[in-house]
Each structure stands twice: as C-alpha cells, then as structure tokens.
Amino acid sequence: MTTVEVREIERKYEAPGSPGLPDLTGLRRVACVEDRGSVALDAVYYDTADLRLAAAGVTLRRRTGGEDAGWHLKLPAGTDARDEIRVPLRAGAGAGACAGVGSEGTGRVDGAAGADGSGGADVSEGGPGATVPPQLVRLVRSRTRGAPLVPVARLRSQRDVRHLLDKHGRRLAEVSYDQVTADSLPSGKSRAWAEIEVELAEAGTAAFLDAMEEHLAAAGARRSRAKSKLGRALGKRVPKPSTAPVERAATVGDAVMAYLREQVSELVALDPAVRRDLPDSVHRMRVAARRLRSALSTFRFVLDPEATRHVTEGLRRLGTELGADRDREVLTLRLYELIDPLPRHEVLGPVRGRLRTWATTRRSSTRRRAITALNSARYLELLSALDTLLAEPPLLPAAAAPAAEGLRRGVLRDYRRLAKRVAAANTDEERHEVRKAAKRARYAAEAARPVLGTQAKAFAQRMKEVQEVLGEYNDCAVTRAALRELAVQAHLSGENTFTYGLLHERETRRAKAAAARFEGVWEQAAREEHRDFKID
Structure with missing residues (x-):
C-alpha cells in the first residue's frame, strides 16, 4: 500500500458561543477567504486497552470522509507539530487513496516484516474486521509492546472548511469549524462539542499562526486544553506518566x-x-x-x-x-x-x-x-x-x-x-x-x-x-x-x-x-x- 507522510502544524480552539467560524477577513496577508464547503468525517481510533498511545500523545485512526480518507498515524514532532503517516483504505473499504498531499515532509516508512510475525492487528470497528496496516503497527511497537490494538473511541464531525489565501493565491492556512460527537468505546458514553482548528499551509508561517490566534481570541475563541480531539474524548481515562524533573x-x-x-x-x-x-x-x-x-x-x-x-x-x-x-x-x-x-x-x-x-x-x-x-x-x-x-x-x-x-x-x-x-x-x-x-x-x-x-x-x-x-x-x-x-x-x-x-x-x-x-x-x-x- 502507498504510504504518504506529511508534517502537520496546527492549533485547536474551543469555539465561541455563536455557531460557525468568526469573520476571517481583515487578517494581514489574507487576500481571499475561500469557502471549501462542508464534509462529514467518521473516525475510529485505536489504542491498547490501557491507552499507551494516548498517554504518549500518539493517535492512530481509520477515517472516512474528506480528501485524505484512510489510516492516519500521528506522532509528536515538536510544539504544535505532528508527523502524520497516511495509508489509504483498502479497495472497497471506504474512500480511496490519499489525495491532495504535497511533497513537503515526505519520508520513507520501513516495510520490513516484524520478527514477531505480526502482520497487523485484526480489530472490529462495527462492521467487517478492519486490519491496521502492518507498517503502522510496527511504527507503534515500542509503545504497544505487542499488545492488541482495539477501538477506543469513535468521533464523527461535521466540518466547515475555509482556505485563507494570500495575494498570489497561495494557501496560508486551512481553518475549520468542527461539530464533534465522540463515543468512548467500549462503554459508548457520548459527549459533543464544537471547536476551531487552524492548520498551517505551504505559505503560512509561525508568525501568521500567532496572528490568527489573536484574531480568534478577539472573537471569543480560546486555545483548547486538550492537544487532540481524542484526548478530549477520552478525558481522564488517559494515564499521566511521571515526569518529575x-x-x-x-x-x-x-x-x-x-x-x-x-x-x-x-x-x-x-x-x-x-x-x-x-x-x-x-x-x-x-x-x-x-x-x-x-x-x-x-x-x-x-x-x-x-x-x-x-x-x-x-x-x-x-x-x-x-x-x-x-x-x-x-x-x-x-x-x-x-x-x-x-x-x-x-x-x-x-x-x-x-x-x-x-x-x-x-x-x-x-x-x-x-x-x-x-x-x-x-x-x-x-x-x-x-x-x-x-x-x-x-x-x-x-x-x-x-x-x-x-x-x-x-x-x-x-x-x-x-x-x-x-x-x-x-x-x-x-x-x-x-x-x-x-x-x-x-x-x-x-x-x-x-x-x-x-x-x-x-x-x-x-x-x-x-x-x-x-x-x-x-x-x-x-x-x-x-x-x-x-x-x-x-x-x-x-x-x-x-x-x-x-x-x-x-x-x-x-x-x-x-x-x-x-x-x-x-x-x-x-x-x-x-x-x-x-x-x-
């Protein structure tokens, strides 16, 4: 299966009281706000039963909907940054191969077979058994230690997307308003919230991200205390390792x-x-x-x-x-x-x-x-x-x-x-x-x-x-x-x-x-x- 890797730099915000995105015009360098419409996303997240990946800030999901439907493994890569390794869904298992992914941040993922004989983790996500791609299983092996990967949460989001473009038509950032419904598995306990996500694009800079934060703060949005949607969905279930300096x-x-x-x-x-x-x-x-x-x-x-x-x-x-x-x-x-x-x-x-x-x-x-x-x-x-x-x-x-x-x-x-x-x-x-x-x-x-x-x-x-x-x-x-x-x-x-x-x-x-x-x-x-x- 084709594997693509991208560096993702983003910040998440708790949305203000009024629904939808605030006015995004008037920002320095923003010449055009392009409405990219709305999309429904459905993601099942996998982890060990004791949430070893979540404790390390790592997420593994199978998502349908959107341009990048597929398996996504996200690894911490610094402040506001994560490396996302994407593997497309199998034919007939949902959306096709990853689309719209640029060449920046690409890297090779080793495909050697595991010496322990694991070719992937067979797991159920409410339908026919889905198999976590073996190359992703190996990338989390130091965390899972061979423990089974099981569904721990299902997140469904209705996402409204805007692209912020500069005067040359280059993307500065993608801004989305997500209405999220999260089901904790296997209990099925649900919670819902709305959040704003800002992801830097090819023409964006850290300074632009800071300016965007000031703009959103003025509209009543504030940085999310959870680093990911999954972290917010799991809440206190995520273990906190000892980090005494x-x-x-x-x-x-x-x-x-x-x-x-x-x-x-x-x-x-x-x-x-x-x-x-x-x-x-x-x-x-x-x-x-x-x-x-x-x-x-x-x-x-x-x-x-x-x-x-x-x-x-x-x-x-x-x-x-x-x-x-x-x-x-x-x-x-x-x-x-x-x-x-x-x-x-x-x-x-x-x-x-x-x-x-x-x-x-x-x-x-x-x-x-x-x-x-x-x-x-x-x-x-x-x-x-x-x-x-x-x-x-x-x-x-x-x-x-x-x-x-x-x-x-x-x-x-x-x-x-x-x-x-x-x-x-x-x-x-x-x-x-x-x-x-x-x-x-x-x-x-x-x-x-x-x-x-x-x-x-x-x-x-x-x-x-x-x-x-x-x-x-x-x-x-x-x-x-x-x-x-x-x-x-x-x-x-x-x-x-x-x-x-x-x-x-x-x-x-x-x-x-x-x-x-x-x-x-x-x-x-x-x-x-x-x-x-x-x-x-």
Whole structure:
C-alpha cells in the first residue's frame, strides 16, 4: 500500500458561543477567504486497552470522509507539530487513496516484516474486521509492546472548511469549524462539542499562526486544553506518566531515576523515527541507549548492579546493532569528504563509482541489521525490563544521599577512571578505551547538570573535547582500514589504486596530529577539573 507522510502544524480552539467560524477577513496577508464547503468525517481510533498511545500523545485512526480518507498515524514532532503517516483504505473499504498531499515532509516508512510475525492487528470497528496496516503497527511497537490494538473511541464531525489565501493565491492556512460527537468505546458514553482548528499551509508561517490566534481570541475563541480531539474524548481515562524533573530531586536516587526516565522516553520515542529512516535518528537512539547504560554503570552505588545487569547487557546489544548503521553512515560521509576536494589528476580510476557501490552494499546490510533488532522479541524484553526498572528501582542505601553530593560522587568516580586509562594508554585499542571512558564521564556530568549547574556543564564540555580529539584519531584508523579494503577491491578488478594510497597516507598524518593534540587537550582538562572539582 502507498504510504504518504506529511508534517502537520496546527492549533485547536474551543469555539465561541455563536455557531460557525468568526469573520476571517481583515487578517494581514489574507487576500481571499475561500469557502471549501462542508464534509462529514467518521473516525475510529485505536489504542491498547490501557491507552499507551494516548498517554504518549500518539493517535492512530481509520477515517472516512474528506480528501485524505484512510489510516492516519500521528506522532509528536515538536510544539504544535505532528508527523502524520497516511495509508489509504483498502479497495472497497471506504474512500480511496490519499489525495491532495504535497511533497513537503515526505519520508520513507520501513516495510520490513516484524520478527514477531505480526502482520497487523485484526480489530472490529462495527462492521467487517478492519486490519491496521502492518507498517503502522510496527511504527507503534515500542509503545504497544505487542499488545492488541482495539477501538477506543469513535468521533464523527461535521466540518466547515475555509482556505485563507494570500495575494498570489497561495494557501496560508486551512481553518475549520468542527461539530464533534465522540463515543468512548467500549462503554459508548457520548459527549459533543464544537471547536476551531487552524492548520498551517505551504505559505503560512509561525508568525501568521500567532496572528490568527489573536484574531480568534478577539472573537471569543480560546486555545483548547486538550492537544487532540481524542484526548478530549477520552478525558481522564488517559494515564499521566511521571515526569518529575531532575533539578527538583531531593536525593541522588530521585535524580538518577528522573534522568533514566528521560532517556527511556527518548529511546522509545525515537523507535518510529529509526524505522522511517529519518536523518540522525539512529545516532540519537544509540546515544539514548548509551546514556542509559552509562548511568547504570556510573551510579552503580545507587542502583544494585546485579539487579540491573540484564538491562545493561540488553542496552549494550541494542547499541551494537544500531551502531553498525551509524558507523557506516559516518564512515561513508568521511570518505566522500576526502575524495570530493581532490583535483582531477589525483583521482585515478573509477574511485567515486566504486565508493558508491561499496557504500550502497554496506548500507543495505547495516540498515537491515538495525530494523531486525527493533523487530526482535529481545528488544521488547529490553523495553519491558526498562519499564520494570523505572517502576520498581532496586535502590541501594546510598540512594538516600543528597542529590548534589551523590551526583558529584558519580562524576568524580568516572573522572578518576578516565585518568587511569589515559595514564596507561599506548596502543590504538587503549586510546579507543580512553575515548569511551571520556564519553561516560561526559554523560555523567550531563546527568548531573540540572543539579550541579555550570560546574557540571563545564566539566561535560571538557570531556567532550577529549572525546572528540580521540574520536578523530579513531576515525582515521577506521578510514584507513576502509581505504585499504577499497584498494584491494580495485586492485583485484585491475584498477589504479593510487588515490586510495594517497588518502591512506593523509589519514596517517592526520592521526599523528590528533594524537599530539590530545596531550594538550587532556593536560588542560585535568588542570581545570582539579581546580573546579577539587580533585585530590
């Protein structure tokens, strides 16, 4: 089935007492208010029985009526923004394929079959069983954890639509007046209301959205307290997760648990982005996994390490599986950055063509590896284990220490661990271990920053500098290995290998420069840590 993705930026308002839309003329930039008539919409919303999607601000519906009839999955994408993934209804099951969707915001949704064998959720919506499209089932897997998707609400709306056009005939926004009847399922309890919805169009801006809000406020409309129609329909049924911030923590146990909640939330939220192959999503999800794993190691005096060992191991495996795709991405970019500036006389043979073939082959393999990991039963087990950790943390007596004292202890432990590795580092492998230790110390400081403030911020920045200079050293080693691999392939095909050797030598010189630069970066960082943290 064809899948379309759009970025939706909209605001909802509780309608004023008088029915219908207020006068929309007179707004700056609005040259024409185009009446698009009225349409009847009928949507059934799906969720787990305990409303896990609604709790995360995610909605999944099957809607008939209107130009975009079909299955719609909406994922949070920032203030007033959501990414809507649309899949058309099956032939004969209602309206046809999505219509009127522009190219902006499009993206690919991964279609790999789920390792758990789920091809979609068979659910009833008052007629023949409807099947949630499997690509949408996979996009919410990190939320549902394989639990069945069932109808939780039916919303019927009579929508009056206006398009606001500028002097060039471009759409600034679509404004609609919706008279909504909502039935909570399975109870059938009904409620009704009217609301105004303003959705930015291709020529609209955030400033125009603000001006529109002022105009509606003057007419008596006010921002809706619910972020979606479904949220308003379900009301108090939607669970409210704990979101206590780190800076309010009284004890180090509270602070660590608040930080872990933040990272688990980030990990789960990035799952659909990785499946959709969005830019930087693999990197960000891998970082979330690493931060969780680092926190469990750094604060092992807060959380029983024996009780969290299986979680730590699961995070390590996930990071490894995601890392293959991320490392491939970084390496490919680095090779192109080396080759592209070369003058023509230094590029001998089909170098760029060979690199494209090499990169494409590797990408297919690493991408498949990442998606397979997310589709595995082991991944769901990890997410469930993280839920259990947050709900029933195995806190040790030291968790009762004041937050600032305990967080400082964790940061200093990681710094001393790093210093020992620096003193013993002589080989490439040992320098790589130093880099990982610097990253762990940086993550510890970032976890402590809400409580320790600028002191932790400065520490994290210095650790980042240490990590980055060693990262360049490591990148040179990885790049040299890739250049050698490309050179061997070229040689076996009878091609000139001069260019690969040239770049190999340049990467060798760059590695030596990074190693020399590291000495100065570390000496300065060590002096400042002793000064700021009073390290003995």
